[in-house]
Amino acid sequence: MEFPLANQTRSWFDFAQAGLPYLAATLGVLIMLICIPLVIQWNNEEHYQIVEFPNGDISVIDTTGFHSQAFGQVFTYPRYVDTYLSKSGDPMSKESSRHVDTSVRVTFNDGGWGFMSNHLKFQMPVTREKRIQLHRHFGEGGEAAIREAIGHHLINCLKNTGPLMSGSEHQSQRKAEFYQVVSDQLSKGLYTMERVKQKIERGEKIDGFGDDQDVQYLTRIKRDAQGQPVLAAVSPLTEYGITVVQYNQTDTIYDPDTVTQINAKRNSYQLAEEAKAGVEKEHQKLQEVVEKGRLAVANVEAEQQKTKKGILVSAQKDLDVKEINQREQITVAEQAVAVAGEKLKQVMTELETSKIAVKIAEAEAKSLISSSEATRAKLDQGGALSEREQMLAEMRMQRNAAIAKSIAEIPSPRTVILGDSKSRPGGAGSSTNETLMNLIMLQQLKTEGRKGP
Structure with a gap:
């Protein structure tokens, strides 16, 4: 006899026994899917992880x-973190407060204040020890806690720097100094400030009353013997190995009184600039008049220099002409002296030659006279010569005597005719006789030429 309920229970048991492996496999897959994120983790390039x-x-x-x-x-x-303390809020925030005003109020030394907007980008630690140290302090809060801590340090740097200057000074000329001091304190730590008294010269006393100096209290950075700032607190960025990559002061909104002071200062500056421009304009006019006067003087001086230069050039030209003429005259005189010297040498040479020729002629005349007298003596002794030979001898003697007389009357012959003894037979005697005859004939021709026909 079969029982229906027992059969139904048995069928469910068989079904469960048959599906148990599948159930186990499904559970195993589910467990693996759940455990995989606990066993393997993924990290990207923009972050580092601590496990x-x-x-x-x-x-x-x-x-x-x-x-x-x-x-x-x-x-x-994250490897890099951006922190915004700005009027427009933190654009990186995912919360509803991303557009909340987080700008920092900074009070200056004149009591004025302003809301400053800042942006800070810093790099997280790069060494293992600094990363673990940062994790121990901010592990629970994570990136948000780190941003908040760095933001508080930036606020302290801004408020600590404000008393160094007035609001109008910050607006007009000391923004760069303010930025530099804040940036240095971010990396190094908060500086110790000190308040000092400074005397300002006001001018001379009026009628012996009043003080010629004003006293002003200033806030400045306290420095050690080496001139380095004294730190009041170490920067947390240095403590955790965080490096500032970029720091910007984007905007400053000043309080109404400071804005009024800035406007008044700007207006006074503009008035001063206008007055300076007016003075400069008058100075330019004065300078223009002075320059015109200088130009007129320069023109007169130029004309005078031109006239003077013309006179000097003309005088120099005349002087050069005179020097050239003088040189030419000297050259001509030197040439005339040279020619006269040459002529003098020639005349002296001719004179010496004439003297020698006269002496030779006198010697030959004496020789002829002696020869003639000897011939005559022979004729007187011999008597054997014929009448013809006697007459020829007489004629030769007369000729020789005439020659000798003519030679004696010649003071200084200008022309000497010399013959070549080798070209004629008869030797030197024949040449001398011929020479003397030529001299006589020349003298007679000159005499006849003077008398005329």
């Missing part, structure tokens, strides 16, 4: 890709 393992070990993941988590807890930090 706390169940056994207490800590690992810093600085590479991109999958890494072992081993059921540890993973904390992800």
